[in-house]
Amino acid sequence: MRRWLRQHRYALLVAVRRLVTQPFSSLANILVIGLSLAVPIIAASVLVSAQPIASEIPVSPELTLFLDPSTSNSDAVSLAETLRNKRSDAILDTRLITREQALQSLKANPSWSEALAVLPDNPLPDAIIVTLRDSPDLALHANELAQEWRNLPQVDSVQLDSDWVRRLEAILGFIKIGLGMLAIGVALVVLATVFNTVRMQALTQREEIGVARLVGATESFVRRPFLYLGALTGIVASVTAIGLAALALQPINTALARLASQYGAQFSLHLPDPLSLSMSVALVAILAALSARWSVTRNTRF
Template identity: 70%
Template sequence: MSRWLRQHRYACMVALRRLWSHPFSSLSNILVISLTLAIPIIAASVLVSAQPVVKQLPVSPEVTLFLRPGATPDTATQLARQLREEHPQDIQAVRVVAREDALKTLKANPAWADALSVLPSNPLPHAIVVSLIESTDLAKQANALAREWRQLEAVDSVQLDSEWVRRLEAILGFVRIGLGLLALGVALVVLATVFNTVRMQALTQREEIGVARLVGATESFVRRPFLYLGALTGVISSIMAILFSALALVPLNAALARLADSYGTQLILSLPDSMSLVLAVVLIAILAALSARWSVTRNTRF
């Protein structure tokens, strides 16, 4: 066991010396990999920060019926019961929102409190919120019900809700696929950069490797420092990519805070959780080591 540890410690020290012996080349390669890795990390930060916001929004399709100004609470209750009885196969839930409750909700929002405080009376109508059952042809079904309910005598207007939420979910799904493809592209960049780095190191130390083989060095002994070189390059690049991403989120959050304040809300971009970042560092180190092994195998056959 101690012999095995000594061999790996020796290989790690050799890899560190090789990195240090060519500082400009090593730093250039690490910067290329780290800046490339920072792109999917920032994209993942945006996706991770947007998902809780979407989950808080009502994703079930809803249709809101606004009654005419003269409608009474009893009219709203009777109409809600009528809709439930006429469309039991389409409606999941029906709730009546009294105009007084709607006004209290709006006044609780600081963005609306000042404007509503100067009104002499409540301008809001009674409303009925209808949640529809999910189906394969939901959009067509919701539009048909909205057209039908607009013809009702007590109804002033009908609004289809949650459609924009469904579009947002579709956009997030598209972003997830794009992030996966971006991660694949980043993996190829890491493989290519480490492969070329190890290739140059192997060609530079061609004579040293030949002498080591003549005195009895095994193939694993020759290749092990190059594997550590690739793994160390991947680890250092990943850590620098996380630091670059954290720094990039500072101005992004400042700009996002100004935009969110204009809508009366708050949204902060944050890095993925620590476990995901650690797994990413380990994965990049493994990919870099595999690329180094492939490179040293191809370029030390002499």
């Protein structure tokens, strides 16, 4: 056991020495891999920051019926009751929001209060919000009801409020696919960069490897420093990528905060959780070590 640990300690020290003795080459490789890895980390930050927003928004369809301005308050109340009683099997609840209530709600928002103050009268219509019951064909059923209620004489327009949530979920699904393809591309960059680095090291130390074999060094002993070299390059590049991504998110969050404040909201991007980042670092180190093994096997056959 001590011999095994001593051999690995020796291989690790050799790998560190090779990194330090060629600082320009090592730094260039680390920056190439680090910049490549920073892109999917930022994309993952967008994904993990947007997912909670989509998950917290109720996706149960709500239909909003905007009534004709000429509809009286009593007719609006009667229509809400009629809808609930007529389609009680499909409707969970109906809620009437009068134009006065809608105006007061908007005035409470600083983003709208100044604009509404200059209007001579209330431009908002009465609205009935209909919450539907869960069903296997919920989306299809909601579209059918919306089409039916658009033909009512008191109804000016019907809006399916959950449509934009479903679009957001579709966008997030598209980002996931794009992130997966991006990760594959970055993995190829890591493999190619480490492969070329180890290849150059093996060719540079061709005579040293030949002498080591003549004195009885095993193939494992010869390859082990190169494997550590690849793994160390991957680890340092991954940590560098996380730092670059964190720095890049600062100006992005500043711009997002300025944009979100215009809508009275708060939103910022944050890095994935430490466990995910640690697993990513370990995965990159494994890929780099495998690439190093492949390279040293191909380029030390002499």
